[in-house]
Amino acid sequence: MKHADGFSLAYFTITEVQLGTTITTTVNFTVSSSALNGSVTVVTSTPLVTLTTANHPQSGVVTVTGSNNSKVRVTVLGSNPTAANQVRIEVDANGDGTFEVNTLFPWSTLDAL
Secondary structure (H helix, E strand, C coil): CCCCCEEEEEEEEEEEECCCCEEEEEEEEEEEEEHHHHHEEEEEEEEEEECCCCCCEEEEEEEEHHHHHCCCEEEEEECCCCCCCCCCEEECCCCCCCCCCCCCCCCHHHHCC
């Protein structure tokens, strides 16, 4: 029998500033749940910068930290929706500070998820 699992959101902050045609965004929070076996912390270490005419940011870094200090780091390298290598996703599965996986994606692949 499945039961509903609650999620707890803590330390949530979002900042968005528009200056001319550029929007700068930071988001930081922690989500806790037994479904996650603990908590996940999301930190924007470098603000996401998006042009008001674009669907994707052109730069920024977001890091997600889970149990045992495991991490996923997402680095935005460009905003072109069809160009290759616009987003780098790195994974440190064992939490030792070394990213074992480093993969580049076009936005179109991530949009399809």
